[in-house]
Amino acid sequence: MWSLALSTLRFRRSAFLAGFVAVLLGAAIITACGALMETGIRLDVPPKRLAAATVVVGGDQVYTLPKADPADEEEDLQWGTLPERVRLDAGLAGTVAKVPGVAAAIPDLSFPALLVGYAGPVSGHPWASAELAPYGLREGAAPAAEGDVVLDAETARRSGKKTGDQIEITVRGVIGTYRVTGIATAPAAGDGSAAGPEPAVFFGAADAERLSGLAGKADAIGVIAAPGVGAEELRARIDAALRGKNTVTLIGDDRGLAEFPAALTSSENLIVLAAVFGAMGIMVAMFVVASTLGLSVQQRQREMALLRAIGTTPGQVRRMVIGEAMAVSTLATLAGIVPGFLLGGWLFDRLVAAGVVPEVVVFRQGLLPVLVGAGVSLLTAFTAALVTARRAAATKPTEALAESALQPYRRPGPGRWIPAVICFVGGLSLAGVTVFIMSGPLTSSTAGPAVLVWALGLALLAPALTKALTELLGRPLLSLSGTPGYLALLNARARTTRMSAAVLPVMLATGMATANLYMQTTQVSATERAYTESLRADAVVTSATGGLAPGLLAKVRELPEVGQGGATELVTSTGYVEKPHDGWQREEGWPIQGVTAEGVARTIALTPSEGSFGDLRGKTVALEADHARAIGGGVGIGDTVTVRLGDRSAVDLKVVALFETRTGSEKFLVPADLLAPHTTAGLAPQILVRAADGVGADALMAALGRLAEGQEGVVVADRDALTATHAEQQRTQAWVNYLLVGMVLAYTAISMVNTQVMATARRRREFGLQRLTGSTRAQVMRMMALEAGLVAGIGILLGTVASLISLVPFSIAVDDTPFPSGPVWIYLAVVAFATLLTVAATLAPTWLATRSRPAEAAAAAE
Structure with a gap:
């Protein structure tokens, strides 16, 4: 049956192409999300100012939350990332210096400063830490007395200062005058970082402690290894010496985390984003591939019937369908790896541009996300093929022959009702958790998946729902459209099963778009309103x-x-x-x-x-x-x-x-x-x-x-500027979610077109027979436009129902109202987009299928 499966693909080009596109896009999305997750897990932050240090000791930014019962060993531990820099006791440098293999242990401090005549902030440091970059004096001398400073070469050039000049520097809101005693050369970038160290000004040790306000503290301790001592070996020795001190010992690209501790939060952001949208992509891929394969098998009922009639067993039919699906899926998965690589890098760049991920984090995409993406894509395709093959193989030969001609509607049995009820109960449970338990940013973590759970339940009952809604929407269709509407309704009644397969992508696209877009607008609106209502100030004074x-x-x-x-x-x-x-x-x-x-x-x-x-x-x-x-x-x-x-x-x-x-x-x-x-x-x-x-x-x-x-550096702004800044921050976060949701929705929309084209292109013979019996080409086009409108209407209605299970509880949780916030035009745009896409994807292949003569089309194979 495997050889038969491969040979049939040559004669099923439209089904082959439809399945290929569906799996390829799914594989690309899953691979891209895998790359984002790998980047978040690895979190490579190449050092810049500490690049010369073999090992860097920093404060432990990870905090273990207390348990309800400290003695309960079965209670799961939870961790949080501390938002402020965890500084060290500068005296630990002496402890580290005594560790065997340490040539030098140099504490570093970093504090913001402003230079008069220089556009933009710079960072201040004690001169002793310049060795960690390493900086070297190009001219002049190191700071020797109070009020002496050394500028890096680029900062000196841009500020127009040279050795011996006076310069005004603002630190902690206080302006002081200093003398430039030297110019230091920054190391060239080339260690994998995007650029060299940030602009810097170096002070003497006493000035640095006074200006930073951190006497006796250090941001990090850079360790220079003695000749012949490896980084791994030295880290183990330092860890042993500092055990119990709430420190972390970093080597390699992890050293940059001591410079940029804020990058730690991006690890969790990337992992969560990749996991949520990767899971969404997998579920969407399951829907799309199953819908595409199901429609393909339904269009081959006569072929399946003949195979069963000549003695083919259900198992052989099942293996043939699965073999075809896996052959196509394997090729599509391999082809999807390259666009997955490109898509992952493009998404990462957008996250960096939006400020969700710092520029210092390096995008990583190794072999593991490729293998995982390929494996998940193939598993998704196999699961969808298994479900489809089960239906094809379960029909008796005589029934199959009848079905191939008439396609009678069958009521969903327990195999569909029971899982559908489970999905509906699961969606209601998620809604209850959203309303009564979740709060803050976590609210969307339970509200978001509810739309997919309900969409799955509706998909399981799609034939029954499509039949009922066809009768409901058919009456106004008949009254408004005459003969073309009558023909469209007859076709819809006779093709309930195939029509339900075309409805699914429309439902999924509408439900996901409506739920996710309005969840974002509701969240932003509620946050902005809460912020505005909590503010009575007329102005704000801030510092650069x-x-x-x-x-x-x-x-x-x-x-x-x-x-x-x-x-x-x-x-x-x-x-x-x-x-x-x-x-x-x-x-x-x-x-x-x-x-x-x-x-x-x-x-x-x-x-x-x-x-x-x-x-x-x-x-x-x-x-x-x-x-x-x-x-x-x-x-x-x-x-x-x-x-x-x-x-x-x-x-x-x-x-x-x-x-x-x-x-x-x-x-x-x-x-x-x-x-x-x-x-x-x-x-x-x-x-x-x-x-x-x-x-x-x-x-x-x-x-x-x-x-x-x-x-x-002191800036004054009015209340409107303050609220506008807060609103912009909220919209930036929302934009990231729009981007990732839009990626999945684009996949759904392409697959929706894919399904509609495949469903329509196979009806060439039917169109020929209609035209032989007196229908004109224009009447056939109008009939198909009405059919497409009926498919879009049913899909939009079901998608709207699915979205409400997410939107209503989410709105109650974040805004104390069951009505989501956001302009009505968003929903109207979703409806218009789904309708236009469905109609266009139906009329284009109809126009192509009706170009030939009616007699030729009527005699053509299906």
């Missing part, structure tokens, strides 16, 4: 260096346009509750906002239900009321919670206030001066300002503008 001068808040408060209680510092970070146990806690932790007690009431629209925000001083915290009840059985005013902050520091905080907020917007409020030192910048990056009573927004902006004059 990441932190504002400590005394700036007092100067803002002294402005008569601001008035009493009209300004608060705003610091943002993430933390974890350690004690008591937090049953709501997830790997991403909880947003923390640092505020100033005197100004929070007038600038942030939160009202305490218990306690007072005015008590947010020292080691205190305000919690969302529902969240407070979930911590350790409930905490209230006066209780203490232990919070692990973003830099791994643990603090005991006294609860001084409880407040209400939107579901999914839960956060902590703590004093800004408590939180800021535990962030990477070390200072408040923003000051929210509210105008005094009777003062207009323009007058406030003018006063703040005058205050900011002469303060390098």
